Amino acid sequence: MDDNPNAPVCYRHPQKETYVRCARCDRPICPDCMNQASVGFQCPECVREGQKSVRRPRTALGAVGGSGMVTKTLVGINVAVFLLGLVWAASLGGVGNVLGGDTTPLHYLGSLWAPPYSDIVVEGLGIKVSGVAGGAYYRLLTSMFLHYGVIHLLFNMYVLWVIGQYLERELGPLRYLGLYLLSGLGGNVLTYLLADTGASITNANSWAWTAGASGCIFGLFGAMVLINRKLGRDMSGVYVILGLNLVITFLPGTNISWTGHIGGLLTGLALGAALAYAPRANRAMIQTVAFVGVLVVFVGLIAWRTSTLNTLLSSIT
Template sequence: MTERSGQAGDATGGPAPTTPVCYRHPDRETYVRCTRCDRPICPECMRDASVGHQCPECVSEGRRTVRPARTAFGGGAAGRQGYVTKTLIALNVLVMVLSIASARSGSAVAGGGLGGLMGNSTPLTDWGAVLGYAPYVAFGEWHGVAAGEWYRLVTAMFLHYGVVHLLLNMWALWVLGRTLEAVLGPLRFLALYLVAGLGGNVAAYLFSPVHASTVGASTAIFGLFAAIFVIMRRLGRDTSSIVPILVINLIFTFTVPGISVAGHLGGLVVGALMALVLAYAPRLRRTAFQAAGGAILLVALLGLVLVRTAALTG
């Protein structure tokens, strides 16, 4: 028998074809290729794609080049999780706990307010409520927004007179906030909430008696009521279920004693204006227009505070 030596080959005499191996794991044979770059990939390197599979590098590149999803008003899709709404509720509850803790003296509990649980004021609400210009009885010093305590225009929207007051506002925030945050996105929703709350507190400063104290998230809540009406109209959705709820809340505002009419109406008007800015900003450079509109509202509110302060202290 004759022996022959030489290189193995195919029927045509050429070299035998080799099995493809994964470009990241050369010791693994594979017949699957990345649908984007056509490199062979093993099961460990496969990433599901709309068609076939892609390699890890192509998936990372695609994530860098694909624009993140946005809502109809330019907000981020993260708003669907309701993180801002939940955070605002948690912050209000925390401040309520601090308010109760600030009234732990025996006289405050024995006085029937149970440390602020039943609606009485506490040292914290005295410190943070919207107050025009009045002296504290115990000290005789003048306090209030007109005395330079502008922080009250912000802190008041996180304070409440009692648990019932808190629960009513937080229920409304839970219902309205999640819907608006999902539509607007987290940052735009937060801007709406804060601007509306500030607007209501500025209105309380302008039109309430100078010695009256005002607290509550309802200034911002009424702004959300107005905003959800504006936003739903802009999206072409039915608003017939919103109007009766808004009317009922307005009736309560005018008929129930102790409610700040100016604060509720101020929040309603400013919330509507901010919602109009967010909803009707032109698509081209939308974020810039929305930011400019919000800034104009803030400057207008600042001007009103300055005018009121000059009238009280002049």
């Protein structure tokens, strides 16, 4: 029997007869184009148009939510910088620069915390007071992506992976990234301000340098404390982890930059207050002012410290 030449056909697949029409636009649609709706079926175009008008759910802090992509990207950057550091050190002197001349397995395992290659990389991009005072302000940013060995890297990236994705979902990608970067900068600024030049003031090259994402991590902890308190969530686990990290920070002989940790924590608490407690009506404006204000304060402190150090060096040379 011949097909009915007058039978309606799908508007997207003209070779297919159909007697089903889109509930919204009334165009004929075949089974491949049908999308179940509350009443009848809809065509793909009408479904897409309907999705545009649906408001995405927001978190209690006003964020649309994040997919975790910023956290994954930050972890990827830190790991990539670490691997590039290995290549850089090796290119300057072969395996000896990576493992310190001793390539035995036992030495390698012992150097996982702070292998000799770290000094090469961190000296070039870490917070070296003389370098920052000399105009290398980029060190205040690059240092937060450097790590002293595999254990240092893995510990920071594990914590970032766990709490970072949670905060990114609650705050949204942009505010979360701002919190991360400003917290790291806050830790580095405090390190720059309180670096003990001591007897080394006449030999700027001997001033110690520091690096690590710990300031960023402590800033995330600080913000999470206030955010979870605002949302009425259990904080016992966070307090335990934060407390243990603070104890480790001040243990003698650990050679940990307490200024980086405390500077990041204080920055995270300050920004966390704006993120958690800004009134809903003026939330965006207050939070923007808070973030910009913190950045301006940091710039002012950096300028003041640089001027002070250069004046001091000038007076003794």
